[in-house]
């Protein structure tokens with residue numbers, strides 16, 4: 167047990183692992199003693215992790231460890247306290263955002279934002295935003311905020327815009343608002359786009375700084391992330407309203423150049439998606455569910471991929487290109503360097519040939535029509551044919567091999 171505080175990390179980690187593997191709970195009281203009173207900070211942190219591994223990290227010990235003098239121990243305690251963020255057994259200190267906002271350690275603040283994101287409630291989202299706003303120069307906090315609240319950005323944006331405290335002309339608030347809008351625009355969901363423009367138009371009447379933060383968030387995506395047009399059903403009312411405000415004409419022109427709808431002047435009909443037949447719609451709906459369950463683990467729900475894990479599907483030429491290549495990637499996997507939307511990714515995707523033809527057609531129809539994509543749907547017959555044509559294939563495809571397929 168004394169090895170938990172050994173100066174060499176190999177000894178500490180091995181001791182922790184052995185204790186957890188043995189599963190011997192008689193050591194729990196001694197571990198609690200080390201966690202709270204050990205002289206060495208790394209030893210206290212390892213004792214906490216060992217307690218957690220033995221499923222014996224109790225509320226009382228954690229409450230004290232959360233106030234440890236060492237940032238290392240506080241960060242470990244936060245991570246381990248995640249089950250106590252809400253519910254009847256919750257630790258109040260965890261939702262005291264001011265306490266964590268004022269923590270002197272950047273690492274602890276980051277861990278709090280990550281752990282609090284696990285609560286996934288609008289109340290906690292707002293508290294997280296408060297902490298991020300206080301430290302606008304700590305970029306990692308912003309990333310942690312946006313990934314923690316995925317799917318609830320609009321709710322948070324609306325809440326923050328209603329809060330007078332957030333109207334203060336301080337850089338931190340605007341950094342958060344700007345980032346939220348960027349995330350919302352990236353999803354390219356017409357309904358959300360309309361909502362963001364409406365909100366911006368409403369803000370416009372009282373406040374220029376906030377308006378700029380919102381609209382610049384919008385234009386950043388348009389100018390830097392993706393040149394793909396955002397297709398909406400008709401001219402957004404918010405956009406029309408914004409033209410009558412003090413919003414920067416340059417920013418508005420940028421937004422206007424990327425939001426298109428049927429009948430807009432200068433828009434070619436072929437860039438607008440064709441309407442689905444009922445069968446295609448059913449494939450799309452089924453594909454959306456399957457995508458979330460199977461592909462999103464790596465490519466992420468928003469299709470933007472994840473550094474080191476999987477490349478983006480948004481704007482991918484593979485997703486929108488020849489079905490003969492796309493279906494093969496899903497059937498047998500892909501490995502080695504692959505160019506996607508101007509970037510090279512190197513990884514290994516497992517073959518998912520166990521999925522039925524119907525499931526593959528559904529998922530691919532979904533990916534070819536989500537995120538503003540307008541490629542043709544993939545039919546069950548196409549998948550069946552391509553599966554038969556490539557039945558001899560066992561290995562994952564390389565980019566070079568895929569390019570040879572016509």
Ligand code: HEC
Nearest residue numbers: 461464476477478482484500501502504506512513514515
């Ligand atoms: C285990 C993680 C993982 C899962 C699950 C996964 N992929 Fe992939 N996918 C990858 C990786 C890694 C690559 C890049 C392979 C390479 O480097 O050659 C990739 C590449 C791709 C590509 C070509 C490159 C691009 O970004 O357009 C497509 C298309 C694709 N995957 C679609 C899917 C679909 C559809 C699913 C769900 C049916 C899926 N993937 C599930 C990891 C995964």
